[in-house]
Amino acid sequence: METTRQDYEIRTALFMVADRGQFLLELRRIMETHDATIICFNAMSMAGLPHAHAAIAHAIRSFYSGSPIAKTLEMEALLYAAGTRQCADAGAFGIQEGENRAYVCCCPPRMEIWD
Numbered sequence: 001m002e003t004t005r006q007d008y009e010i011r012t013a014l015f016m017v018a019d020r021g022q023f024l025l026e027l028r029r030i031m032e033t034h035d036a037t038i039i040c041f042n043a044m045s046m047a048g049l050p051h052a053h054a055a056i057a058h059a060i061r062s063f064y065s066g067s068p069i070a071k072t073l074e075m076e077a078l079l080y081a082a083g084t085r086q087c088a089d090a091g092a093f094g095i096q097e098g099e100n101r102a103y104v105c106c107c108p109p110r111m112e113i114w115d
Contacts, residue, residue: 006109007107007108008060008105008106008107008108008109009105009106009109010052010056010103010104010105010106011106011114012101012102012103012104013040013102013103013104014099014101015099015100015102016098016100017095017096017097017098017100018097019097020095020096024095034110034112034113035110036106036108036110037074037105037106037107038104038105038106038107038113039056039073039074039078039104039105039107040094040095040100040102040103040104040105041055041077041081041093041094041102041103041104041105042092042093042094042096042101042102043101043102044101045081045082045092046103049103051081052081052105054080055077055078055081056080056105056107059076059077059079059080060073060107062076062080063076069085073107075090077105078090078091078093078094081093
């Protein structure tokens with residue numbers, strides 16, 4: 001499957017997370033409401049925006065070709081970002097409690113999610 005940047009949109013963001021579990025639950029609710037996937041990459045662990053684009057493109061290709069490592073597109077993208085097959089190692093590439101400088105990906109793009 002060939003991916004294009006029309007399949008997803010990435011924006012930069014700065015936000016605080018008081019409780020990581022609650023934050024992820026809220027993201028899951030938004031994803032279900034809008035039938036989309038939201039992936040938050042820790043920008044401080046990434047080699048720039050091209051790294052985020054490469055991770056999501058590889059994850060989409062892998063996930064929808066039927067050969068993913070992870071059960072969700074979000075974790076698949078974090079695995080590609082981290083360059084590992086170990087979910088525990090990919091956590092550093094996701095959001096953390098406290099201040100987060102992030103690349104936030106919406107797949108497929110949904111303007112209402114950004115609102």
